[in-house]
Amino acid sequence: MTSLLGISGSLRKESRNTALLHEAARLFAPDAFTMADIRFPLYDGDVEDSDGIPQIVDVLREQIIKADAVIISTPEYNGNISGVLKNALDWLSRGKPKPWEGKPVAIMSAAAGRSGGARTQFSLRNCMTPFNPRILQGPEVMIAAAGSAFGDNGQLINEFSIKSLTRLMDALRSEIR
16 A cells, blocks of 8 residues: 655645646556645744644654655745745754655646746755655656646646656655555
């Protein structure tokens, strides 16, 4: 039984990055797919010292540990990952066990611009380095002009994007041990 966890760097209800994760899960076809909730309080060491790690952070930590693989899709905000995604990574760096160690991870992005989020993917890879996951290096999936990249059914409409995402999901599946 294969389980896949999706983490969207966007909280918007109509997020194209969340739609991209659902497309990735459809193409991966896991036995179980879960979307993470990263609506965490802002990280504050004083809050951690007084109240401990929030339960919602521990829920995500357990979801990562139990998942066979993780997919992350992030928008590009001012050339970087979203604050909410960075905040989630910061919280996950606190406490034990460390969930990312050796975990197969595929990253992708959907952005309004023509680069499709190339800078945000670079930034996300950099942010993930201390956690030592097994981040796939390719194929890169960067959906440009994301507002027009999906059909009414929520699926990608560009054949090149579909093929790239399919190849990425095939590569992720082959990383599961």
